[in-house]
């Protein structure tokens with residue numbers, strides 16, 4: 001459309017439509033089936049999809065998948081973002097919005113969503129190299145990278161590689177949750193892993209299913 | 210507007226794949242009979258005007274939340290072209306094709322798309338006019354974006370095909386990129402910023418970065434003169450100032466409102482000055498898309514539409530929900546991210562209302578990433594709550610500095626939000 005007026009000539013319109021057969025289907029009087037709105041969490045998470053994808057299943061490299069996260073881990077991240085302990089210009093404001101809407105319900109909503117692994121493919125060589133380095137991570141993240149909810153250890157399997165590598169750097173630099181005793185052992189470990197190995201480690205965990 | 214062939218139309222309206230379920234409507238090819246009801250309504254129907262950031266999202270989420278509601282989307286463009294990232298076309302970083310998306314995903318969700326302009330709204334009979342015909346609705350979503358106030362700049366109305374705005378991504382974006390490329394080294398690129406409120410507060414300043422970046426590398430004797438009608442950079446001020454230190458070719462002039470343009474002398478006039486240009490990018494003052502003005506959804510200013518902060522229903526007309534850049538009154542920027550969130554909130558409000566259920570509170574959120582070079586970006590993030598029926602900002606946060614990692618997240622946002630509108 002050009003300019004300030006939205007005027008269409010009648011002839012043009014007729015030419016466009018009269019040449020066609022136009023059917024609009026409708027289900028007359030159909031009763032409403034159970035829909036996503038029946039879960040009150042659905043309407044509370046609408047803003048998250050712009051980054052985290054449909055139902056928390058991010059398809060992009062730098063945005064974490066948040067479906068299927070353990071609710072206690074989820075809520076702790078929201079608290080830490082809101083308090084500025086886990087610094088993120090994106091998540092600090094959004095964490096406060098989550099707190100306004102109800103963190104319990106939102107954590108429960110995402111916990112109930114089926115996790116779809118990242119569509120991003122990594123090179124098999126990088127993943128294989130990462131696997132040998134990952135021997136040190138197994139104690140906490142488990143042999144399958146699924147984490148351990150009781151200890152607030154998140155699953156890494158299937159997360160996008162870019163996000164994983166970036167978090168490793170944040171842990172190493174002690175910029176993610178500085179001083180958090182839960183993370184002391186993890187950070188000590190990250191400090192002895194050379195930066196050059198992060199991409200391989202990330203490729204390995206990202207490739208796990 | 211494009212001319213339609215019979216085959217195009219069949220394809221675009223989805224008729225060719227047999228959507229009809231008996232509530233069929235046939236047109237036998239006799240021109241001029243397109244009066245009256247284009248497609249009689251047999252169930253509950255929402256008509257959406259505008260398949261941009263707000264309208265596409267609204268159409269998609271109504272179908273997600275309740276597929277028994279019929280959704281008809283009116284949008285003249287055959288394909289969706291993203292304004293976000295379009296400034297990168299001007300610096301040659303992206304192609305317009307990489308920003309052009311199909312409406313196929315919406316069709317697959319059962320959204321019926323008619324590539325036509327809505328020409329009028331009849332709130333009393335709940336009809337949208339398309340030329341001589343009409344479509345009935347139960348509720349209407351209006352997301353027409355912005356139109357330009359050509360008359361605010363002397364000489365602009367007559368020159369509007371040659372003086373480019375490139376403020377709706379598409380052919381003008383490509384033409385402006387070509388003009389910049391063919392400008393001689395030493396040439397002057399002039400960009401003018403209208404007074405707020407306009408679409409995408411940081412957009413002009415991101416564009417300045419992109420053009421300056423391109424000229425610095427390709428036409429080192431050229432410069433960018435910015436005539437800003439505002440007293441200062443409107444958004445992410447400190448971050449843009451910091452970014453511009455890398456671009457000594459930017460000559461930024463605040464409080465310089467453009468009042469006239471003369472293409473014969475290649476000159477723009479501000480209230481105080483005359484400035485010569487080789488390439489001009491004049492971003493005109495804006496108002497809600499024409500259909501909103503015609504339908505009297507705008508306020509006393511005749512520019513923007515006031516809405517309920519929970520449902521986005523127009524304060525002037527019942528059953529009509531206005532979203533996106535066309536709105537005013539919420540403490541939010543006119544951004545694609547906000548239009549997307551308004552689209553979802555309006556969609557879920559409409560579904561709740563049509564099903565006789567309570568409308569949940571769905572405050573918006575906003576993130577605007579801006580590219581300040583070929584690799585680095587900055588961002589502003591806003592979160593909101595709803596108090597006493599009004600949207601209130603909780604917090605605004607800026608990235609501490611420009612960085613490659615912000616640019617990577619911008620890329621992630623682009624991918625996710627495109628899918629959230631059109632997949």
Ligand SMILES: Cc1cc2nc3c(=O)[nH]c(=O)nc-3n(C[C@H](O)[C@H](O)[C@H](O)COP(=O)(O)OP(=O)(O)OC[C@H]3O[C@@H](n4cnc5c(N)ncnc54)[C@H](O)[C@@H]3O)c2cc1C
Pocket residue numbers: 001006258259260261262263264283284285286291292293294295296325326327328352353354355375376377378408409412498499500532533534535543544545546547548576577578579
């Ligand atoms: C250069 C630039 C960069 C930007 N960058 C960003 C960014 O990085 N992030 C961000 O969040 N936002 C950005 N924006 C802003 C963003 O593009 C807008 O805020 C957004 O498009 C608003 O959505 P909307 O639905 O209101 O309007 P639009 O997206 O413009 O959609 C309106 C649609 O309605 C159609 N229409 C109009 N009238 C009628 C009618 N009568 N009948 C049928 N259809 C009609 C039009 O054809 C159009 O497709 C940018 C904008 C520009 C110009």
